[in-house]
Amino acid sequence: MAGHLAAMGFPVNLWNRTATRVEHIKLRGAIELEGVITGEGRVELATADIKEAVEGVDVIMVAIPAMGHREVAIALTDVVRDGQTIVLNPGRTGGALEVRAIFQKKGVTADVTIAEAQTFLYTSRHVEPSSVHVFDIKNEVALAALPAYKTPEVLKRLRIAYPQFIPGNNVLQTGLDNIGAIFHPGVMILNAGRIESTHGDFEYYLEGITPSVAAILEAMDKERVAVAAALGIHAHTAREWLYLTYDSPGRDLYQAVQSTPGYKGITAPAHLNHRYILEDVPMSLVPIASIGEMLGVPVPTIRSVIHLASIIHGRDFWKEGRTVDRLGIKGMSVKEIRLLAVGGEP
């Protein structure tokens, strides 16, 4: 993202909390791009000092796994200034709400707008410390500001660089239309033995999502859609999403997955120590389940997957995850949550 923005001619400061991660780019002064974008992006600055990085910038693009949002938000509390926009790429479930809750707790007074994208714009991988291979850029990604009435003004600012961003209704919608929550942890758990025993030597979607695995994903998905409905939000089912995104038809989720040619050749992760669990359980499933339980929506299947993932990793993902408490909406009514999402105050 930094390389591409710089290559497009925008002034970019690149920050990473770990100095060694930016060292090469600092020395070289640029990020090399290959794949669907070629060229190089000369960054203005590459630094591990967040104060230096955000000073005087309009937009702060946060492009890290969601587990890091909290740490970045805390690091930003003292350095953000009036008029800046923070965009989580993506927020997973509740990213913007979590950042808002931290800012409020820390007493941040700067007039900052927080927004979250529904997914990451790029499919890309590091090649070397200062070069990247971009496989694909999505045509459309929904984005919502918190409060939602600021979405148009954030989009106006961002679309100079990224016409791909389209308005998402609000951060509840971008957070609950989280398909990774369905396609990642459940598949990992129900193929745990095979992933560990073969080091992921099978087709993740086409062999990993069998009829029974799909039945469990559909049960998780129903719970997710029911949690959204309890907030008055219409979330698409995973089956509908496959049709809308890839034109994949199917009477059930199994058929829809099997009729997605783009999934061919995508093998499974080599181990369970992977963001499909480490990120998607605490940052996607936990907030969905926690909101559901607060609103009286049963989420036994999602609960089961969170629990088994916790056992596998010897950690309590519920405790580490984005519960309603951490999202700053504990004890709120549906009305208060909706008003918060749209207006910024419950």
Next chain:
Amino acid sequence: MAGHLAAMGFPVNLWNRTATRVEHIKLRGAIELEGVITGEGRVELATADIKEAVEGVDVIMVAIPAMGHREVAIALTDVVRDGQTIVLNPGRTGGALEVRAIFQKKGVTADVTIAEAQTFLYTSRHVEPSSVHVFDIKNEVALAALPAYKTPEVLKRLRIAYPQFIPGNNVLQTGLDNIGAIFHPGVMILNAGRIESTHGDFEYYLEGITPSVAAILEAMDKERVAVAAALGIHAHTAREWLYLTYDSPGRDLYQAVQSTPGYKGITAPAHLNHRYILEDVPMSLVPIASIGEMLGVPVPTIRSVIHLASIIHGRDFWKEGRTVDRLGIKGMSVKEIRLLAVGGEP
């Protein structure tokens, strides 16, 4: 079992609820044995009429999957007579308690003794409708009567034919020392994708029980042992059981499984429609979890596996299973359950 008992010279009546299942034996008059036992057992009677089958017999050996215990118990209510002994081979968890609860509900007044074996004596498979291959006969199988004070008298009767039966403390012990509850459903669920996608083409124990799968089995096992402890029963852990049964050492369950040479070559079931789920979830995991929850012992891992199995099969195994209600111990204190197990009355 019928063939072997008949071959040993005991008079045997064979019953099956389905007439076609006994037809060939009826015509032939005998069961042919091969494997570790060879020869043939001439049965007195082969019938689908349970009244005819149990008339005048001393011992009623029930050798069916535990899901059928209820139906058999109901069929027996009108035909059992004073002095008969009913033995469940095996009871899984709570078999004898369930039969007792049914007899009580149906007002059976005959003085019948119910007992359960901890596991089935034989490893065997049907070859043809009237012949069987016996792979192995176990050296020792624990057996307990309900009430437990009758165990010695039941053993005295049974050991004429089966010196392998040794005393189990009581039916709580035989039911909670149920290792299949740990080695069956969890492994199936955590390998669901692989079983369906390869039709079970992998080593069930050695490749199916990876470190993460073993971690979940150990969590289920801890819950099982804790439920037993809440009843004052010492159950062996699955790891200890592997050492006691196969001399397999290991610092954890994963190592102990991997150091069991007897597991080599045992492939996985070809599908999930298998007694490792269909029997072991409702008849082993449900009673363990239900007793646990009644006594305030947390069983979240077992609960999760029951739930995911229910989703896979589109059934509510909790509802179909042996809950405390069905075991006739709902609302009982630990003291009442222990007195029931030993004395036959709470």
